[in-house]
Amino acid sequence: MEIVVVGSIALDTIETPWGKAEDALGGSATYASIAASYFAPVKIVGICGDDLDEKAHQMWRDRDVDTKGLQIVKGGETFRWGGRYHQDMNRRDTLFTHLNVFEHFHPQLPESYRDAAIVLLANIHPSLQLEVLDQVRAPKLVAIDTMNLWIDIALDGLHEVLKRCDLLFLNDEEAKQLSGKSQLLPAVEALHAMGPKWVVVKKGEHGAILFTESMRFSTPAVLLHQVYDPTGAGDSFAGAFLGSLAKEGEFGDDALRRAMVHGTVLASFVTEQFSVDRLLGIDPSEIVGRCEELSAMTRWPEKL
Amino acid sequence: MEIVVVGSIALDTIETPWGKAEDALGGSATYASIAASYFAPVKIVGICGDDLDEKAHQMWRDRDVDTKGLQIVKGGETFRWGGRYHQDMNRRDTLFTHLNVFEHFHPQLPESYRDAAIVLLANIHPSLQLEVLDQVRAPKLVAIDTMNLWIDIALDGLHEVLKRCDLLFLNDEEAKQLSGKSQLLPAVEALHAMGPKWVVVKKGEHGAILFTESMRFSTPAVLLHQVYDPTGAGDSFAGAFLGSLAKEGEFGDDALRRAMVHGTVLASFVTEQFSVDRLLGIDPSEIVGRCEELSAMTRWPEKL
Numbered sequence: 349m350e351i352v353v354v355g356s357i358a359l360d361t362i363e364t365p366w367g368k369a370e371d372a373l374g375g376s377a378t379y380a381s382i383a384a385s386y387f388a389p390v391k392i393v394g395i396c397g398d399d400l401d402e403k404a405h406q407m408w409r410d411r412d413v414d415t416k417g418l419q420i421v422k423g424g425e426t427f428r429w430g431g432r433y434h435q436d437m438n439r440r441d442t443l444f445t446h447l448n449v450f451e452h453f454h455p456q457l458p459e460s461y462r463d464a465a466i467v468l469l470a471n472i473h474p475s476l477q478l479e480v481l482d483q484v485r486a487p488k489l490v491a492i493d494t495m496n497l498w499i500d501i502a503l504d505g506l507h508e509v510l511k512r513c514d515l516l517f518l519n520d521e522e523a524k525q526l527s528g529k530s531q532l533l534p535a536v537e538a539l540h541a542m543g544p545k546w547v548v549v550k551k552g553e554h555g556a557i558l559f560t561e562s563m564r565f566s567t568p569a570v571l572l573h574q575v576y577d578p579t580g581a582g583d584s585f586a587g588a589f590l591g592s593l594a595k596e597g598e599f600g601d602d603a604l605r606r607a608m609v610h611g612t613v614l615a616s617f618v619t620e621q622f623s624v625d626r627l628l629g630i631d632p633s634e635i636v637g638r639c640e641e642l643s644a645m646t647r648w649p650e651k652l
Numbered sequence: 653m654e655i656v657v658v659g660s661i662a663l664d665t666i667e668t669p670w671g672k673a674e675d676a677l678g679g680s681a682t683y684a685s686i687a688a689s690y691f692a693p694v695k696i697v698g699i700c701g702d703d704l705d706e707k708a709h710q711m712w713r714d715r716d717v718d719t720k721g722l723q724i725v726k727g728g729e730t731f732r733w734g735g736r737y738h739q740d741m742n743r744r745d746t747l748f749t750h751l752n753v754f755e756h757f758h759p760q761l762p763e764s765y766r767d768a769a770i771v772l773l774a775n776i777h778p779s780l781q782l783e784v785l786d787q788v789r790a791p792k793l794v795a796i797d798t799m800n801l802w803i804d805i806a807l808d809g810l811h812e813v814l815k816r817c818d819l820l821f822l823n824d825e826e827a828k829q830l831s832g833k834s835q836l837l838p839a840v841e842a843l844h845a846m847g848p849k850w851v852v853v854k855k856g857e858h859g860a861i862l863f864t865e866s867m868r869f870s871t872p873a874v875l876l877h878q879v880y881d882p883t884g885a886g887d888s889f890a891g892a893f894l895g896s897l898a899k900e901g902e903f904g905d906d907a908l909r910r911a912m913v914h915g916t917v918l919a920s921f922v923t924e925q926f927s928v929d930r931l932l933g934i935d936p937s938e939i940v941g942r943c944e945e946l947s948a949m950t951r952w953p954e955k956l
Contacts, residue, residue: 365834435834530669530739532857533875553836554858557872557949566872566949568861571837602953609956639956645861645870646950649906652913652943 349488349594352417352461353381353587354393354480355470356450357400361430361443362622364577372623373404375427376470376493379580380587382627383614384468385411386635387591391461393417393480395453397424407628416458424449437578438552457483466594469513470583471495474505481512489599491515492544493586499526507542516544517586520551548589548608550582558608563601567608568645570616570638577622581615584627588614613638653792653898656721656765657685657891658697658784659774660754661704665734665747666926668881676927677708679731680774680797683884684891686931687918688772689715690939691895695765697721697784699757701728711932720762728753741882742856761787770898773817774887775799778809785816793903795819796848797890803830811846820848821890824855852893852912854886862912867905871912872949874920874942881926885919888931892918917942 355377361370377394384390391414396404398420408415427450430443455476462485469477469492477492484490492513498506499522506526510516516539524530527538532549536559539547547559553575555568589611596603613635620626659681665674681698688694695718700708702724712719731754734747759780766789773781773796781796788794796817802810803826810830814820820843828834831842836853840863843851851863857879859872893915900907917939924930 531877531879533877551858554855555870555872557875564875564949565951566859568859568870568872571861571868573835573837575835605951605953606956609953636956643952643956645868646952647869647909648947648950648952649909649913652910652940652947 349465349597350389350391351384351466351468351590351594352391352393352457352464352480352484353377353384353468353470354455354477355380355468355472355583356427357394357396357418358427358429359400360579360623361428362577362579363432364437365433365435366574366576367622369577369622371428373407374429374580374623376472376583378624379583379618379627380468380470381408381413382411382624383584383587383618384591384594385413386614386630386632387588387610388594390414390591391417391464393455393457393461395419395421395449397421397426397449400426407624411628414460417456417461419453419456421449431579433578437575455480455483465489466590467491468586468590469493469509470586474498474502474509477509478505481509489514489590489593491517491586491590493517493582494522496522496525510543513544515546515548517548517550517582517589519582520549523547523549546604548611550585552578552581556585556608556612558604560601560604565605565608567612567642570613570642571645572616572620575619578619580618580624580627584618585611585615609639609642610635612642653769653901654693654695655688655770655772655894655898656695656697656761656768656784656788657681657688657772657774658759658781659684659772659776659887660731661698661700661722662731662733663704664883664927665732666881666883667736668741669737669739670878670880671926673881673926675732677711678733678884678927680776680887682928683887683922683931684772684774685712685717686715686928687888687891687922688895688898689717690918690934690936691892691914692898694718694895695721695768697759697761697765699723699725699753701725701730701753704730711928715932718764721760721765723757723760725753735883737882741879759784759787769793770894771795772890772894773797773813774890778802778806778813781813782809785813793818793894793897795821795890795894797821797886798826800826800829814847817848819850819852821852821854821886821893823886824853827851827853850908852915854889856882856885860889860912860916862908864905864908869909869912871916871946873916874946875949876920876924879923882923884922884928884931888922889915889919913943913946914939916946
């Protein structure tokens, strides 16, 4: 199966307690497309200025990501985001947001994109996510990732998107904020009622939980000696999750469990360096190694 | 195997967003002894005033907890603690601490306690934990639970205890504080170097992780519709963990995994009501049911 990913392409300026990166390639569509490309064919939809260097475009070519849906604005500046992480990496401050070319963006799906089986509406404004949904013909699976910003300023649009989605990715704070419930289980029940039959609650260093009608599946995060920069971990989780499903071509319970594991593992790589530096050039054996590490960490006793 | 539990016996005044309890039975030894009693014989060491009502004493009798090591001070007042939880139940404020009879407490182990195979030094001042260690003869397993307060004001004593312990229970913030490391894995390595060969990091609603030389085992928390009051969850975890090991009589990897599961499950019951209200009278079938729920939530796909 093929995946269409729509989201942001950004140049990020990031400070963490361990270092700083300026104008480093980022954005939800960037992370999600690269992570998904380890598993299945990916087509990206987005916008950038011609200040995005050739290295970025070469990266998509190297990962066989189809960029026909990428709009490159001549003389335009790429979206820029600045953020700062503290010792507690689960929290961050946004320092600045320059929309630039994003301000007048309307996603245009090339004809060859419109029959994709899987659509990932990565983290962008809900109105843009809706425009994509109006252009795809009969996806088998529509997934949405979102963030607190859209819950704050575009709630109606977000609800519209949710009605048309099968799968919602969000973190635990967002789950509580969007549902208005202070505890996780009632929050997830409320989210299901908004549309998505599957909800994945991402919890950063505490792992993630998948909720479907028939099951719940919890994975811990991969334990790392040093989380360097968590930016893009959630986007990479979503990309790898859907890539894993696309590769299998079916969405049974075990396929969903494997998707959770692959999402968790790809997200772990991202956090080890700034930008996509660690996400590029992962050896397949490294992915298998971390899957086995997670498996060992959750190996249940032979009997209770 | 038998377990000796030393810790506090308290009357707690607790406020949560959902309600308030005054002078409700609590304390680390109370929770730990009751939780452990579902699995193995327990002997408690502690102190209380004669204001502790007959109901509390009857409770220990009902659970077959040996109270020969319990000092009841005539005319004395039981230790009292007041705390307030907010919407984010992972954080709490201490409103008051009245040591009362605790101020001059020195644990005295009856002769019949001194050959116990398992010793739980539940959360009390490290100097009292040391006094207990000087009275037991040849325990097979010594476990310690601690808190941020002792890291702040009794660090040297805590280090002394740690050198003589096999197993350390603490939460993730305490792990970082005690080790001086901001990330979990280096923190746990530093804790191992302080003495305990096994470390259990408790993460509240995010579950717990056990670290030994040969393995790591992660369990999610039981998902509840309503966490009512988390007080005593960590103590109950420790009690049930050791109870489970005591019942098995050996400390192999699968026995440790089952201990993690039992700790997680007993902790989940405690949080559903104030005080020990839910911890008393749990039907064994309810314990099995929640173990199976956790097992289902972490069931790994048949193949990766």
